[in-house]
Amino acid sequence: MANADVSKSSDGDVSISKRRVALLTGITGQDGSYLAELLLSKGYQVHGIIRRASTFNTSRIEHLYDHPQSHTSTTSMFKLHYGDMTDSSSLVKIIQSVQPTEVYNLAAQSHVKVSFDLAEYTAEVDAVGTLRLLDAIKTCGLEKSIRFYQASTSEMYGEVREVPQTEKTPFYPRSPYGVAKLYAYWICINYREAYGMHACNGILFNHESPRRGENFxxxxxxxxxxxxxxxxxxxxxxxxLDAKRDWGHAKDYVEAMHAIMQLDKPDDFVIATGEARSVxxxxxxxxxxxxxxxxxxxxxxxxxxxxxxxxxxxxxxxxxxxxxxxxxxxVEFLLGDASKAKQRLGWSPKYSFEQLVKEMVxxxxxxxxxxxxx
Ligand code: NDP
Ligand code: GDR
The missing domain is CATH 3.90.25.10 (UDP-galactose 4-epimerase, domain 1)
Incomplete structure (x- = not known):
């Protein structure tokens, strides 16, 4: 019953409605903003963790306060909380108070080149930060009721071992970012196996949009x-100019994140378009x-x-x-094979490469x- 709200109607019938409360780290980023929109439109209460910055960092999500689904007559469906992936106590406090049913871990120092300059910080946020979040869930005793999504990445494949890359392709990361994300990938699987958590990895290939950060x-x-x-x-x-990437649209990819979390059995999925193009x-x-x-x-x-x-x-x-x-x-060449996602989730991308580029321009x-x- 942990995930259920019980309400009594006027004629005395008891109805059980499933609580749908999502907590997003990285909500101010490209993916966080699209995922928050998607979840609000599906009737979720959406909570986001934002970090303190010296300038406003909420430009991608300001509009969500006016989203048609962001308020019911009694409840605000969209709430932000200050926290940081480097601060365990903030994560425990937020999880304790929000009692989410789904946690999407999107927060990261996500720039590959910057990770060479900030290698230790990248490990703190992307690797140990993921461990902190999983542990916060356990500390709150919610490991059996929360579903957990980890934003894993095609950067973990790194040096080309096999083309196209699938869930079974060996990893060989080529940056401090890729190495940190590989730790996060495995700690997510470890918590699934050790504590029975519904913890999933989405191994997403590059995805872009008009909300993409300006230095990608x-x-x-x-x-x-x-x-x-x-x-x-x-x-x-x-x-x-010759590096090749499998570029999709972020809007398609957040749909995959949600679909992965709806499976009864937790699993890991490659999400990609199956087409690679050079810079x-x-x-x-x-x-x-x-x-x-x-x-x-x-x-x-x-x-x-x-x-x-x-x-x-x-x-x-x-x-x-x-x-x-x-x-x-x-990383010279990334090309994903999302056949498993197509079969098991019914997911395939809607945007073409040409549509993506045109929308961004x-x-x-x-x-x-x-x-x-x-
Ligand atoms: P962005 O860089 O746009 O967003 C990153 C988010 O993480 C921002 O909200 C940022 O907050 C937050 N963040 C950074 N450091 C911390 C911290 N110490 N504590 C709390 N929050 C923090 O990334 P995307 O939206 O593009 O990607 C989302 C996730 O998916 C990332 O984990 C990324 O590594 C991963 N990924 C992305 C892919 C892509 O092609 N976009 C492909 C595969 C994986 P702030 O706004 O304050 O900076
Ligand atoms: P990537 O994306 O490293 O794949 O990581 P990025 O757009 O930074 O680079 C893609 C490729 O373009 C080449 N490149 C340049 N890159 C940048 N940023 N700036 C340039 O001027 C430039 N010129 C050429 C790069 O060398 C590279 O080969 C992104 C991030 O979103 C990660 O968080 C995510 O995990 C992966 O995608 C999948």
């Missing part, structure tokens, strides 16, 4: 395309959205992209390579027109 490559590209077209930026500087292909597709056909000349660090219509001897450089964006060790064009300083 897709958003960096779509922002730059908009700014270049509007005369607000000279050129786009990138690192490795270069993403750049070409993004410029095509604003009517610019890119051409390339030069090689290696000297390679540049320019408007194919610019036939002058010295065409204006729109894209160039800057070694500062290369990583000490790179269009959104950045609107944003930069409204606010050139963005």
């Amino acid at each position: 490559v897709t958003r960096k590209i779509t922002r730059a395309v908009a700014k270049i077209v509007l005369g607000q930026q000279e050129r786009l500087e990138l690192g490795n 270069r292909e993403f750049v070409v597709a993004a410029f095509a959205c604003v009517g610019i056909q890119l051409a390339w000349r030069g090689a290696g660090l000297d390679e540049v992209g320019y408007d194919a219509k610019d036939t002058s001897d010295n065409p204006r450089v729109l894209v160039c390579v800057n070694p500062k964006y290369f990583r000490p060790s790179e 269009d959104a950045d064009m609107q944003l930069m027109k409204r606010n050139p300083m963005a």
